[in-house]
Amino acid sequence: MMLHGIGASPGTAVGRLVLLGGIDVDMDGDPETAAPGSVEDSLARLTVAIATSREEIVAIAAAARDRIGAEHAAIVEAQLLVLDDPEWYGPVVDAIRAGATPTAAAWATSQEIADLLGSLEDPYLRERSADILDVGQRVVGHLTGSSRAEALSDLSGDVVIGAHELTPTDTLGLDPDVVRGIVTEVGARTSHAAILARQLGIPAVVGATGLLEFANNGNLVVVDGDAGVCTVNPEPDLVDRARADAASRAGRVVLRQTVTTSDGIPVLVYANASSPQDVERAVRWGADGIGLFRTEFFFMQSQSLPDEEAQAAYYGAAAEAAGGRPITFRTLDVGGDKPVPGLHVEAEENPFLGVRGVRLTLAHRRVFDDQLRALARTAARYANVSVMVPMVSGLEELDEVRAVLEEVAPAAAFRFGTMVEVPSVAVLAAEMAEEVDFLSVGTNDLTAYLLAADRGNKHLHYLYTEFHPAVLRVLHQILVGAGTTPVSVCGEVAGDPRSLPLLVGLGFRQLSVSGPLVPEIKARIQRLDSVGIGRIAESVLRARRHADVEAALEELSALVEPR
Amino acid sequence: MSVSSSVVITDPLGLHARPAAQFVEKARTFASDVTLDKDGTSANCKSLLSILKLGVTQGTEVTVTASGDDEQGALDALLALLQAEPEAERSP
Numbered sequence: 001m002m003l004h005g006i007g008a009s010p011g012t013a014v015g016r017l018v019l020l021g022g023i024d025v026d027m028d029g030d031p032e033t034a035a036p037g038s039v040e041d042s043l044a045r046l047t048v049a050i051a052t053s054r055e056e057i058v059a060i061a062a063a064a065r066d067r068i069g070a071e072h073a074a075i076v077e078a079q080l081l082v083l084d085d086p087e088w089y090g091p092v093v094d095a096i097r098a099g100a101t102p103t104a105a106a107w108a109t110s111q112e113i114a115d116l117l118g119s120l121e122d123p124y125l126r127e128r129s130a131d132i133l134d135v136g137q138r139v140v141g142h143l144t145g146s147s148r149a150e151a152l153s154d155l156s157g158d159v160v161i162g163a164h165e166l167t168p169t170d171t172l173g174l175d176p177d178v179v180r181g182i183v184t185e186v187g188a189r190t191s192h193a194a195i196l197a198r199q200l201g202i203p204a205v206v207g208a209t210g211l212l213e214f215a216n217n218g219n220l221v222v223v224d225g226d227a228g229v230c231t232v233n234p235e236p237d238l239v240d241r242a243r244a245d246a247a248s249r250a251g252r253v254v255l256r257q258t259v260t261t262s263d264g265i266p267v268l269v270y271a272n273a274s275s276p277q278d279v280e281r282a283v284r285w286g287a288d289g290i291g292l293f294r295t296e297f298f299f300m301q302s303q304s305l306p307d308e309e310a311q312a313a314y315y316g317a318a319a320e321a322a323g324g325r326p327i328t329f330r331t332l333d334v335g336g337d338k339p340v341p342g343l344h345v346e347a348e349e350n351p352f353l354g355v356r357g358v359r360l361t362l363a364h365r366r367v368f369d370d371q372l373r374a375l376a377r378t379a380a381r382y383a384n385v386s387v388m389v390p391m392v393s394g395l396e397e398l399d400e401v402r403a404v405l406e407e408v409a410p411a412a413a414f415r416f417g418t419m420v421e422v423p424s425v426a427v428l429a430a431e432m433a434e435e436v437d438f439l440s441v442g443t444n445d446l447t448a449y450l451l452a453a454d455r456g457n458k459h460l461h462y463l464y465t466e467f468h469p470a471v472l473r474v475l476h477q478i479l480v481g482a483g484t485t486p487v488s489v490c491g492e493v494a495g496d497p498r499s500l501p502l503l504v505g506l507g508f509r510q511l512s513v514s515g516p517l518v519p520e521i522k523a524r525i526q527r528l529d530s531v532g533i534g535r536i537a538e539s540v541l542r543a544r545r546h547a548d549v550e551a552a553l554e555e556l557s558a559l560v561e562p563r
Numbered sequence: 564m565s566v567s568s569s570v571v572i573t574d575p576l577g578l579h580a581r582p583a584a585q586f587v588e589k590a591r592t593f594a595s596d597v598t599l600d601k602d603g604t605s606a607n608c609k610s611l612l613s614i615l616k617l618g619v620t621q622g623t624e625v626t627v628t629a630s631g632d633d634e635q636g637a638l639d640a641l642l643a644l645l646q647a648e649p650e651a652e653r654s655p
Contacts, residue, residue: 087612
C-alpha cells in the first residue's frame with residue numbers, strides 16, 4: 001500500500017513502524033479513571049507529573065543545544081513557562097478539586113487553551129498552540145504511563161516513526177542512530193519537525209493521509225523522502241532497492257576534495273545552512289563551501305531584533321566554521337508569513353506576492369543597514385564571503401541595494417550577487433549578470449512562481465515539478481544569459497538525485513544542497529559523463545510535455561546508473 | 564495600596580510571543596501582584612497565556628498595575644520593558 005505525501009527530508013529509509021499515540025489521550029491509562037483517588041492524591045500525582053515533565057523539557061533543550069544549536073532549544077524552553085503558568089496550572093487544579101481526574105483536567109485545559117490560541121489569526125500564536133498541546137500531552141503521558149518520550153527512548157533496530165503529527169519535542173528527542181525515517185499524516189515542509197528532520201538527516205514524508213488507518217505497529221515500511229511516498233508492507237524488491245539505497249548513502253565516503261565528472265569537468269558541491277552549527281556539519285560532510293546561508297533563522301529565534309554587534313558575531317562564527325571555504329550569506333528573507341520578533345510585517349492577503357525579501361528589507365532600512373554593516377564586518381575579517389539579496393525582481397532593486405551599501409558600508413569587501421527566483425529576473429538574466437558578481441537560482445520559488453503553484457499544496461502535486469519543460473528551459477536561459485558570470489543552483493532540485501545529471505548536463509557547475517546529501521551528490525558527480533548527459537539535456541530542452549521530460553530522465557538514469 | 568501607569572505600546576510586533584515571554588519572566592521576579600489592563604480586560608502579568616490572550620497590538624493603550632511590597636520596582640521595570648525602543652525607521 002502506497003501513501004502519498006510530501007517529501008519533507010530527502011533519503012530512503014526501511015524499518016519497522018513504531019506508531020506514536022496521537023496527540024490525544026487514553027483516559028483509561030489513568031488508574032484514577034477506574035478508581036478515583038482523593039483530591040490530595042490527585043494533586044500530588046499532578047505535581048510529580050509536572051516535575052518530571054519539567055526535567056524532560058530541560059534535558060531535551062540541552063540536547064538540542066548541543067546537537068542543533070541554541071535557536072532550536074529556545075523554542076522548547078518556552079514550554080517551561082507554560083508548566084507553572086497560573087492560567088494553565090490554575091484551571092487544572094480547580095478541575096481536580098471539582099472531582100476531575102488529573103488526566104482529564106490537564107488534557108481538557110490544554111486543549112481549551114490550544115484551541116483558543118489556534119483560532120487566532122496570528123502565526124506566532126498558532127505555533128504556541130502546538131507547544132501547549134505538546135506540554136499537555138507530556139504531563140498527561142506521565143499520569144497515564146503512556147509517555148511518548150518513553151516510547152521514543154526505548155527503541156532498537158531500524159525504526160520508522162509514524163504519527164498523526166510530531167511535536168517539536170518529539171522530533172528533538174529522536175535518536176538518529178535508531179530512527180531511520182519519519183512519516184506523519186499532517187505537517188508541512190516548513191513545519192518545525194520537518195526542518196529538524198532535514199538537519200538531522202532523517203528521511204521524512206509528511207502529509208501521508210491514511211497512515212493511521214492503513215498501517216499498524218510493526219509493519220515494515222519504506223520511506224522515500226525524495227518522492228514523498230511511504231510504502232506499507234512493500235514488495236520484497238522495493239525493500240531490497242530501498243535498503244541498497246539507504247546503505248549506499250550511509251556508507252558514503254566523505255569526499256573532501258572538489259570532484260569532477262568522469263571526463264574531468266569540476267562541479268562544486270556546496271551546502272545550505274542556517275546556523276554556525278549547520279556550517280560545521282556541512283564541512284564534516286565534505287562540502288566545498290556554503291552556497292546559501294539563510295540569515296532569517298537567527299532573526300526568527302532571537303528575542304528581539306539582533307543588532308549589528310550580535311549579527312557580526314553570529315556571521316563571524318559561521319564564517320569561522322567554514323574554515324576559509326566560500327560562504328554566501330543571503331540577506332533577511334522574510335515576508336508576512338514568517339514573523340520576526342521586533343519587526344512588524346503586516347499580514348498580507350498574498351504573502352508570496354507581497355512585501356518579502358529585498359522588498360521588505362528596503363522598506364525597513366534600520367534592519368537592512370545593521371545587517372549589511374554586520375556582513376561587511378564579517379567580510380573584513382574573513383576571506384571568501386559573499387552576500388546575496390533574495391526576491392529581486394529587477395535592476396532597480398539592485399541599484400537601491402547598492403546605494404544603501406554605498407551609504408552604510410562603502411568599503412564592504414564581499415562579492416555581491418542576487419537570487420534568481422522571480423521569473424522577471426530569470427528573463428533579465430543577462431542584464432542582471434552584467435551588474436553582479438554571481439547569480440544563485442532558487443529553484444523552489446522559481447518553479448512555484450513560473451507555474452503559479454504552491455509546492456505545499458497537496459492538490460497541486462501533479463503540477464508542481466522542477467521537471468516541467470518550462471522550468472528547465474528557463475534554467476537553461478539563465479545559464480546562457482549569465483555568460484561568464486558564475487551561476488549556482490541552491491534550490492532543493494539540486495538535492496533531488498534524479499535531477500543531478502540533468503543540472504550538470506544543462507551546464508550548472510555549482511550546486512548547493514542540504515548538508516547530509518553532499519557525500520552522495522559528490523559520489524554521483526564522479527560517475528557522470530558530461531558529454532553524454534549534455535546530449536540528453538539538450539533533448540530535454542525540446543520537450544513539449546512533462547512526459548517528454550520524464551522519458552529523457554529515464555534515459556539519463558539508464559545512462560548514469562545502470563542497475 | 565497599588566501603583567499603576569498607562570502606556571501606549573510602540574513595538575510594531577505588539578506584546579508578542581517572545582517579547583511577552585520576556586515580560587512575564589520579568590514580572591515573575593517581583594512579589595507584587597501585577598496586572599495588565601486593556602479596554603477593561605485584565606491579564607495577569609505572571610501568566611504568559613493570560614498576556615497572549617489579551618492580544619496587545621501596536622498602538623494599544625495598556626495600564627500596568629502593581630500591588631504589593633515591591634510594587635514601585637515592579638511597575639518601573641515592566642514599564643521600561645514596554646517602552647523599550649523597538650525597531651524604528653532611522654532618520655537619514
